[in-house]
Amino acid sequence: MLFINTRPQDRAQELSHALRMAHIDVLDLPLLELLPQAWSADLSELYQQLPKAQVIVVVSPTAVQIGMEYLKLSDIKLDQLAHIQWIAVGERTAQALAQYGISAEVPQVETSEGMLQLPVLKTLKAGQCLAFWRGEGGRLFMMDQLKQQGMRILNFILYERRCPVFAQQYLDNILYLLEKQEQYAMVVSSEASWLNWIQLMQNQKQMIAKGHYLVLGERLYQVVSNYKKNQSTCFNITRLPDLNTDSILQKLVVVQGNT
Template sequence: MIFINTRPQGRAEALSQALQQQHIEVIDLPLLRLSARPWSAELASLYAQLPNTHIIVVVSPTAVEIGMAYLAQSHLQLQDLQHICWVAVGEKTAEVLREYGVHSDIPQVETSEGMLSLASLQNLAAGTQIAFWRGEGGRQFMMQTLLDQGMQVHNFVLYQRECPASSVQKMAAVRSRLIQTSEFWMMISSEASWLNWLMLIQHDATLLNKGHYWVLGDRLEQILLDYQAQHHTKYKILKLTNLKTELILQQIMRMQGKL
């Protein structure tokens, strides 16, 4: 069994080690690299409005780290934000927030839809001010949903997301290995990751169809289903509710008939 670990560097190691302990061949191929956007007048203006915000939605551990660094640069302190409700996309993001002494609400399913279902984002008064600490291109659906509900959204684009150059360089060797096998498994955690994967394989239907794609949440599942229908591909899709190592191992054991 070949499993392609697409998690960013720094977050992939625990899963790779756990899979290798189960005698699974692992290919580390990060599909996203996150890099901070430079401090700007636009960010300075957004941070100046932050004490008037009611909710801050934080979409990744990277958003926490960069967001907090820029909070200090803006000369604000966390005590200026004590009245604010924080929402984290998942446990890893919440864990990093806790390192700063911040409690956050966490959805059961680590997606935009999961966050929108939280009690803290239900029955909000029109005009409620919600800040998003996010990366370029991320959480468009969630922000638009809240805008449609009459909320005021403050868009903190804190970092850029791109396909790592190292993965582009490694792809020739990865392709050679995948050509030798009849199937492989990989996680797809975001639409950006999926688009980067399609770019790396250059829409090679033969290679694409060998994949078992484990996707995070309903919306991403639908994106892959739509692509499948439009391009007449035959890959397999499994929807996950989170990206925890325990869940990945459980799914593999179930697939191997060990559960």
């Protein structure tokens, strides 16, 4: 069975290597490309408010990289943020923060829902301030939930997310490869990745139906399930508890055993 690794290029290598070592064919096909947002007056104003925050939520290693670069531009020192609790969406983001001497809370499930279960967020009071270091379009559900609880949100849009040009340019090659598969498996780690896949595969309903989708978390599972229902199509979906290589390998062994 072909496995399509849709993770961003800088995060895909470990998984692809492990799968190939397990004799699984892999197509590296990132469905998200992250491009830095230009420094602006709006970002500068947000950074000046950052020391007032109680929590900073960081959603990716890319957000760490760009966020720290812009922190230097803002002339704010890390020791001015020593009172702040940092939250990382996953272990890799936490590792990126650790390079700056920052210890971050990490949820058991690397999703917005997982982060909302962290004790530090459950103990916040209405009116307290949270900052989000994120990409355009990401983590809206989490921010909306916290706003409804009366939290003040500093919304740092540090990068844009788009479907890589590569995926669009080589679509004919991708379709040719998929036509030869009875079934393929694909990891889907975000709603944006899923929507980009659906956009790429427009008018290719039979190709979508060949997929067995390994999706991260309950909310994304529901998004993909709703598409399946609304489009009256048939494919398999498996929930992933996290994006660890071992977790994906274990699920993939089960998928292969059922084919």
